[in-house]
Amino acid sequence: MRILTIPPDRYADHPNQLAQMHRLRANVFRGCLEWDVTVTESGEFDEYDRFDPTYILAITDDARVVACARLLSAQGPAMLEVTFSQLLGTGSLGASPTMVESSRFCVDTSLAEARGRGQVHLATLTMFAGIIEWSMANGYNEIVTSTDLRFERILSRAGWPMKRLGEPREIGNTVAIAGLLPADPESFDRVRPMGYQSVISDIQRPNIRSAA
Template sequence: MRANAIGANEHGGLGALFDEMHKLRARVFAGRLGWRVKVEYGRERDEYDALDPTYILALTDLGGVAGCARLLPTTGPTMLSHTFPQLLPGGRLHGKSNMVESSRFCVDTRGEGRGGEGFDEIATATDVRLERILHRAGWPMTRPGGIKLIGETMSVAGILPADQTSFERMCPPGYRSDVRRLQRVAA
């Protein structure tokens, strides 16, 4: 498995991977979690995908999308500030140039899918179950606000450190990173 950071303007020739990512998001957010998200032709997209995000794609050894996340600078529109302001004190995220928002994080749990620089914090909206998993993994979140029920999900806003120390704390003994940037490939 490998992780790839792909800028929204860098995905020439990688359309099939982006298509897989949007299908995975539909299966997870609309299907498994039952969120009211916009799904067309089996693919989930929202207005934040039009803001030139960076996507993190976790790819299987066979090249399939096993998981994904979307990163946006917190100095512009974000899900936390525009879609989930109720999770933040005063309804506002105090964005910084060295912070990104992570959204649309999901993992393919069906079975066949298993197998960046410039920022030091990640802001995200998540559910309390994932917050507990992150804490057990050694990556505790700081909550700027309280817990709110959104739909059927107990949700929180969180700020996570994105530094080498946090990364190393979460890695199992002997772990070796194989994170690479995808190169543009011909279709």
């Protein structure tokens, strides 16, 4: 398994991987979690996909996309502040230039069990390491995200605990929480699974662009 990063200027180079990613998001968010998300024949999309994010994908040796996440500058437009501001204790994110937002994180739940440290799935650990490494390489030291209580526990088991930015709230059929994660060498070393392949060699130091 390896990490692939796809910044906006490389979308055209990876149409198959991006198509797999959107289908995976549909299968997980609509099919498994039953979230109220927009799904078409091509997969799951939302308005934040229009803001030129960088996508982080975990890919198997047979070129199957098994996990993904989306990264955008937290200075906006950011999903947490615009769509889920009720999760923020102050109602505002107060983002800095060194903060990036991770959203639409998901892992293929049909994968055969492959556990790493803390009994966390190998694909999940690989994604955590890829997100941290990419963030550090691009000048970010904080990662903000909204997730649910179950995933908050997974982060803790992986050795990457989240600092809450507000109280848990019911959104749809889940109990959601917002939090801040460090992007630093210590966190990277804790979550990195054995055999992890660095993403740095594939990165041409892209800028995360927003619609601002």
